[in-house]
Amino acid sequence: MKKSALQQARAAYKPQLPIVLTGGVKVVEGQPTQSADNQEDIQKLFPNTYGLPELRFEKAPAGESAEPINVGVILSGGQAPGGHNVISGLFDGIKNINRKSRLYGFLMGPGGLVDHKYKELTADIIDEYRNTGGFDIIGSGRTKLETKEQFDKGLEILRELNIKALVIIGGDDSNTNAAILAEYYKAIDAGVQVIGVPKTIDGDLKNNVIETSFGFDTATKVYSEVIGNIQRDCNSAKKYWHF
Structure with a gap:
């Protein structure tokens, strides 16, 4: 795909990281x-x-130095700006730990874990999606993880790929999935860490350690800009009514 000048500039942008994560x-x-x-x-x-x-x-x-680690990632629920950069950050982070680390994306949400549908996310794939919106790098879904059969089916592919950590990026339902899955894997000593990443455009994931989630942060800034633009237009074009 041929990229425009704007797409190239967007891809070149490097989000600022805390020093400890560099x-x-x-x-x-x-x-x-x-x-x-x-x-x-x-x-x-x-x-x-x-x-x-x-x-x-x-x-x-x-x-x-550290041992290589294989990580799985799932996009869950509705799309929100920032999801691709969470995955890009995961990729960069585990490669910084050890270049032999590998990242696997489960396709179309939690259902991809249960049905063993996945793809390895390589540098070529990741670089196509850096700093872009959407959830299309691996797709998303709303499958509920709530039965022992689902948990065990997911564990089969995690063990086959030697995945030691599973990251679920999603909203309140998706993080409930993550919590229930983590509880089961801990109970049976599966050796898999489950990490929930808070994503929502609704602003309904907030506590004393989460000031705001990605997605909601973008939504509020975009809406504020639109309202500000309309307000300025009203002041400038006095002969028009605005609804």
């Missing part, structure tokens, strides 16, 4: 966590994963 990363465990409310009820629902420690990231010493 090279090797060391994870430091902090204090146990708890839910903002209904602690006892939630602990009963998630006895194996409730209260896990807060994780803090620190820059690893130069020259410190």
Whole structure:
């Protein structure tokens, strides 16, 4: 595909990263966590994963090597600007850990995990989607992960691909999927970490550690710009009515 000058400039943009994420990363465990409310009820629902420690990231010493890691990623629910860059960041991060690390994308949402439909995301693929909107790099879906059969089918392909971490990018339903899946895999000691990434344009994923989600951040800025443009137009073109 031939890219326009604008597309080339967009692809060349490098989002600013915290210093600790620009090279090797060391994870430091902090204090146990708890839910903002209904602690006892939630602990009963998630006895194996409730209260896990807060994780803090620190820059690893130069020259410190790490074992390669295979990671799976799922886009779930409605599309939101920023999803492609979460995947690009995942790719860059695991390659910084070890160049032999591999990233697999499950196709068309959580259903791709259950049905074993996936593709390896290579540098050529990732570079086509950097800084672009949409969820089309691997597609999205709304399959609910709620049965033991689904969990076990997903675990089959995770073990076949030697995937040690599964990242689910989605909204409130999708992160509920992630929480339930993490609880089951922890209960059976599957050896797979499940990470939920908050994505929504609705602004309904927010707590004391999530100031705002991607998607909602873009939506509010776009709407604010449109409203500001209309306001300026009203001031400028006084002979027209605006509805």
